[in-house]
């Protein structure tokens with residue numbers, strides 16, 4: 784079992800999956816539980832996660848994501864959608880436009896790291912037709928799909944991408 788720092792450092796996008804190795808239900812549930820461990824504004828957890836195993840829907844999701852075929856090939860795709868109405872009920876405009884999006888993104892981040900800790904791989908996908916995804920998954924009209932995570936056992940090693948030096952993004956006062 785890796786420690787937290789190793790897990791974060793090891794994570795990198797994988798876009799080729801072992802298509803004949805399913806993701807175990809138990810593992811997937813343990814990964815999804817990590818979304819609940821994430822902080823959220825007012826502890827409202829203003830998001831919804833759709834677990835997609837259906838090959839037909841994965842294919843349509845890939846089509847809705849500019850034809851990014853690895854989405855269809857991954858045995859599982861998780862779709863993270865913000866629930867702005869839930870957050871707005873407590874926090875008004877700021878809840879709808881900021882907190883719900885942050886809640887959703889943090890939950891997806893926790894899940895993406897849990898995927899690594901569980902020995903699986905993923906890619907975060909942001910490029911997709913939001914309306915088409917909402918339609919495909921029969922999401923309520925006020926839900927905002929923000930990210931797709933394609934998940935599976937890796938069929939490539941991939942590599943760690945270079946990063947900007949820390950001092951370009953950090954200032955100290």
Ligand SMILES: Cc1cc2nc3c(=O)[nH]c(=O)nc-3n(C[C@H](O)[C@H](O)[C@H](O)COP(=O)(O)O)c2cc1C
Nearest residue numbers: 794795796797851906907908909910911942943944
């Ligand atoms: C907001 C966001 C949107 C992204 N959208 C896509 C995408 O549509 N397709 C894709 O292949 N990768 C996508 N990525 C993955 C990035 O390309 C990847 O994380 C980045 O190049 C760094 O590489 P690494 O994940 O291997 O560290 C996205 C990542 C983020 C955070």
